[in-house]
Amino acid sequence: xxxxxTPKNIIFGLFVCFLPLLMYGLDAISLYLSQYDIYLxxxxxxxxLRIIVRAYLYMLLAIGLNIVCGFTGLLDLGYVGFYLIGGxxxxxxxxxLGVTYWIALxxxxxxxxxxxxxxxxxxxxxxxxxxxxxxxxxxELLFRIVKNEQWLIGGPNGxxxxxxxxxxxxxxxxxxxxxxxxxxxxxxxxxxxxYRLQHSRVGRAWVAIREDEQAAESMGINVSRYKALAFAVSxxxxxxxxxxxxxxxxxxxxxxxxxxxxILILCMVVLGGxxxxxxxxxxxxxxxxxxxxxxxGVIIPYQFGGARYLxxxxxxxxLMRFRPGGLVLRKA
Amino acid sequence: xxxxxxxxxxxLVLGGIYALIAVGYTMVYGIIQLINFxxxxxxxxxxxxxxxxxxxFGIPFWIALxxxxxxxxILGMLMDxxxxxxxxxxxxxxxxxxxxxxxxxxxNLARMIWSARPLQFPTEALPAIFLxxxxxxxxxxxxxxxxxxxIIALALVLMIAxxxxxxxxxxxxxxxxxxxxxxxxxxxxxxxxQVIAITFIIGSALGAVAGVMVGLRxxxxxxxxxxxxxxxxxxxxxxxxxxxTGAMLGGIIIGIAEVIGAGxxxxxYRLAIAYIIMIAVIVIRxxxxxxxxxxxxx
Numbered sequence: 001x002x003x004x005x006t007p008k009n010i011i012f013g014l015f016v017c018f019l020p021l022l023m024y025g026l027d028a029i030s031l032y033l034s035q036y037d038i039y040l041x042x043x044x045x046x047x048x049l050r051i052i053v054r055a056y057l058y059m060l061l062a063i064g065l066n067i068v069c070g071f072t073g074l075l076d077l078g079y080v081g082f083y084l085i086g087g088x089x090x091x092x093x094x095x096x097l098g099v100t101y102w103i104a105l106x107x108x109x110x111x112x113x114x115x116x117x118x119x120x121x122x123x124x125x126x127x128x129x130x131x132x133x134x135x136x137x138x139x140e141l142l143f144r145i146v147k148n149e150q151w152l153i154g155g156p157n158g159x160x161x162x163x164x165x166x167x168x169x170x171x172x173x174x175x176x177x178x179x180x181x182x183x184x185x186x187x188x189x190x191x192x193x194x195y196r197l198q199h200s201r202v203g204r205a206w207v208a209i210r211e212d213e214q215a216a217e218s219m220g221i222n223v224s225r226y227k228a229l230a231f232a233v234s235x236x237x238x239x240x241x242x243x244x245x246x247x248x249x250x251x252x253x254x255x256x257x258x259x260x261x262x263i264l265i266l267c268m269v270v271l272g273g274x275x276x277x278x279x280x281x282x283x284x285x286x287x288x289x290x291x292x293x294x295x296x297g298v299i300i301p302y303q304f305g306g307a308r309y310l311x312x313x314x315x316x317x318x319l320m321r322f323r324p325g326g327l328v329l330r331k332a
Numbered sequence: 333x334x335x336x337x338x339x340x341x342x343x344l345v346l347g348g349i350y351a352l353i354a355v356g357y358t359m360v361y362g363i364i365q366l367i368n369f370x371x372x373x374x375x376x377x378x379x380x381x382x383x384x385x386x387x388x389f390g391i392p393f394w395i396a397l398x399x400x401x402x403x404x405x406i407l408g409m410l411m412d413x414x415x416x417x418x419x420x421x422x423x424x425x426x427x428x429x430x431x432x433x434x435x436x437x438x439x440n441l442a443r444m445i446w447s448a449r450p451l452q453f454p455t456e457a458l459p460a461i462f463l464x465x466x467x468x469x470x471x472x473x474x475x476x477x478x479x480x481x482x483i484i485a486l487a488l489v490l491m492i493a494x495x496x497x498x499x500x501x502x503x504x505x506x507x508x509x510x511x512x513x514x515x516x517x518x519x520x521x522x523x524x525x526q527v528i529a530i531t532f533i534i535g536s537a538l539g540a541v542a543g544v545m546v547g548l549r550x551x552x553x554x555x556x557x558x559x560x561x562x563x564x565x566x567x568x569x570x571x572x573x574x575x576x577t578g579a580m581l582g583g584i585i586i587g588i589a590e591v592i593g594a595g596x597x598x599x600x601y602r603l604a605i606a607y608i609i610m611i612a613v614i615v616i617r618x619x620x621x622x623x624x625x626x627x628x629x630x
Contacts (some may be wrong), residue, residue: 075425077432122615128424129367130614133569137607140562144607148600263432270429306554308442309436316433317415320426 016184020177021046049176053248055288056183057241060190062268062280063235067194069266070275071203071208072230075132079265080114080137081119082235084257086242088146091160091252092153101166105243112239113232121232124224127213139262147254158254163246179248186244190237194277197233206230207275260309264291267312270319273326283326287312334473339595340588345480345549347593348487352542353564354571354579355494355533362511362574364426369431370411371539372561373438376554378404378540379547380446384459393458397544401537408536409529417525435558442554446580450551460549483545490538492582497534498576507531511574559603563590566610572620581622585609 015022023045028149033039061083068076086108093099093107123134146158153160165174166182173182197203205226208216217223246252268287272279294300294308353375360368382400385391391399415434419427425453455463467475498504501515506527509517509585542564546556567586571578586606593605 048520073425075428092427126614126618129365129428130618133367133565134427134611134614136562138610140607141611144601148598201504260436263436264434266429304444306440306448308440310444313433313435313437313440317430317437320422320430320433321415321418324422324426 001181019052020045020049022181024177046176049180051289051292053176053179053183054292056180056187057245057248058077058265058268058288059281060183060187060244061238061241061265062272062284063190063194063277064234064241065265066274066277066280067197067206067230067234069269070280071198071206071210072227073274074127074227075129075266076135076234077132077259077262077266078119078135078137079234079238080257080259080262081135081139081142081147082116082238083242083245083261084139084142084146085115085235086112086239087246087252087257088153088158088160088242089239090243091163091246094246095160095163098153101164101247103167104246105240108243109236109239112242113236116231116233116235116238117228119235124227136259136262140145141260143254143257144257146257155253158257159251160246160253161251163250163252164251165247183244183248186240190240191277191281192313194233194237198277202226202229248297264312267316268317271280271327276326279326286327287315334470335595337470337472337474337533341474341476341480343588343591344370344584345483345545345569345587346591347536347584348484349542349545349583350560350564350567350587351580351583352487352490352538352545353497353561354567354583355491355576357565357568357575358537358571358573359507359531359535361568362576363507363514363528364416364420364427366416366427366431367565368416368535368581369428369561370438371408371535372557372564373435373442374404374408374411374536374557375539375543375546375561375564376424376442376552376557377407377438378536379443379552379556380451380543381540382544383451383453383547383552386409387454392455393462397541401540404540404543405533405537408539412529412532417528439554439558441549442557446554451552453547479548483548486541486545490541494534494538494576504531521585536628562607562610563603566606566613569610569619570613572622575620575622578620578622582620 030039047210061079064082065076065079068074068079089111090101090104090108093104094101099107119135119138123131126134146153150156155161164177165172167173173179198206205221207214208219208221209223209226213223245256249256264287265284268283269280270283270285271287272281290311291308294311300307353371356371357368358479360366360371378400381403382393382396385396385399386393411434415430416427419430460466462479464477464479466479468481470476496619498507499595506517506522507530509520509522510524510527514524517527542560543552543556546552548555563586564583567582568579569582570581570585571580586609589609590602590605594602597605
């Protein structure tokens with residue numbers, strides 16, 4: 001990711017910036033052609049934009065998970081926990097206390113980071129399988145709490161409804177193209193911060209911990225501190241994703257944050273190749289769109305709803321067997 | 333009082349079931365240091381296979397049970413052969429991710445085959461002794477169904493048999509040798525891959541029995557492997573992972589804790605109790621209640 005203004009990069013940048021225009025343009029074209037009885041049968045621009053926003057969101061989450069899984073080499077099976085924290089922090093603040101989004105979002109990030117540290121503290125000594133199990137248990141506990149504690153959430157099954165869209169100077173950001181630019185800005189920010197971290201002293205320390213914790217310690221790296229930092233940053237990004245999704249979805253409920261969501265994000269990171277920002281994004285783009293195509297009712301009939309996750313599971317197995325370094329990156 | 337007694341009995345039955353599953357986790361972990369996430373799914377397949385044998389093929393229960401054990405044993409062996417054996421020398425993380433992928437694939441395969449709708453063992457096809465109204469009356473008004481007596485007794489018998497197998501037979505000796513040091517065991521002429529395969533077969537067969545036991549008492553669903561599997565894994569951790577006797581005791585403790593927690597605290601947190609115990613054990617005493625702190629922990 002060097003700062004090169006090559007024609008390819010510029011075209012790509014313009015494409016990303018004007019994607020909503022393209023989508024609505026296609027809408028207009030198919031509407032125009034339908035006057036002459038030519039039907040393109042394209043999905044509507046709004047629908048496509050929602051899918052793209054969701055794919056960007058997964059990219060953001062995959063980058064966040066990649067910090068713990070890829071950089072420090074610890075398997076985090078409970079990433080969805082921070083996503084949940086962010087979602088419910090922002091959702092409850094906005095829907096029940098009427099706090100504006102611009103305050104609720106930072107609070108969601110901070111709360112995510114706090115929980116990341118909280119979970120990190122007892123797990124600093126743990127590695128490998130035990131770390132994975134504790135993270136899994138943590139996310140499951142959070143899931144049970146939002147599912148059961150009605151007094152806190154306000155609805156059964158963790159249901160929070162009518163989360164208001166953000167507004168600024170009287171403009172309400174509730175259109176799909178608003179959300180597109182919204183998540184694009186957040187994603188760019190996250191990529192920038194993570195990239196800078198990766199290529200700094202901190203990032204090198206993380207990789208050193210991944211490669212050999214004891215060697216890193218003996219080279220003077222404060223392993224506990226850097227691990228805690230990784231947990232906090234990763235969790236903060238999860239919280240950010242949750243904060244965004246609360247207003248994007250309007251209603252959130254507990255099943256939205258189930259354990260398998262963690263595994264899906266993990267799949268994305270692994271598919272792209274752990275330890276690479278670009279890999280995490282590619283993985284999210286591939287699996288995110290695959291997930292939409294395989295969504296029950298699109299090409300898979302409803303009664304075979306399990307096929308989607310069956311395919312994800314097989315992808316994980318095959319990847320580990322034939323390409324443990326990920327699809328995108330070739331590991332030397 | 334009667335209620336309390338019944339809860340304890342329920343806890344014991346559940347504990348016996350957990351113990352049977354936990355043994356599968358702990359045996360595999362003891363030898364190849366892999367948390368076999370898909371073990372819960374084998375247990376679920378055990379229940380479904382027995383159910384299909386009874387309802388679709390009309391096979392009597394007493395034949396369906398061992399048949400399901402054999403089929404699940406084969407399934408477990410295949411799983412090892414296809415997914416885990418090629419990764420024997422790969423980083424541990426790869427094997428763990430494979431195990432998660434396997435669990436995801438098997439659970440959703442079951443959902444595709446049998447749909448998410450809960451199924452039940454047909455009462456007319458079961459031996460009459462398993463019907464819930466056939467029960468021993470205990471003093472104080474509590475009842476003890478014969479079904480539960482059967483489950484506890486079978487679990488106990490299988491546990492003792494496993495214990496004898498591991499400590500008295502040649503293959504048991506080979507397993508213990510592999511658990512201590514696989515390379516050295518291999519150098520001594522033990523075919524480690526064969527021993528690992530047998531470990532998977534035994535663990536999966538015991539898991540299948542547990543699946544049938546759950547089917548006798550509750551419903552069979554594609555997600556049961558996941559929920560019961562995690563609780564059983566907590567039992568294995570509690571007993572000290574790699575320690576078979578520990579897994580048995582851990583199963584009973586988790587079972588009783590879960591039933592008492594669900595009965596007296598909140599039924600919504602039924603599973604959460606197992607998670608809390610599991611996290612507490614890992615954080616406070618990773619070697620478990622009955623495990624000695626070994627050199628090779630995670």
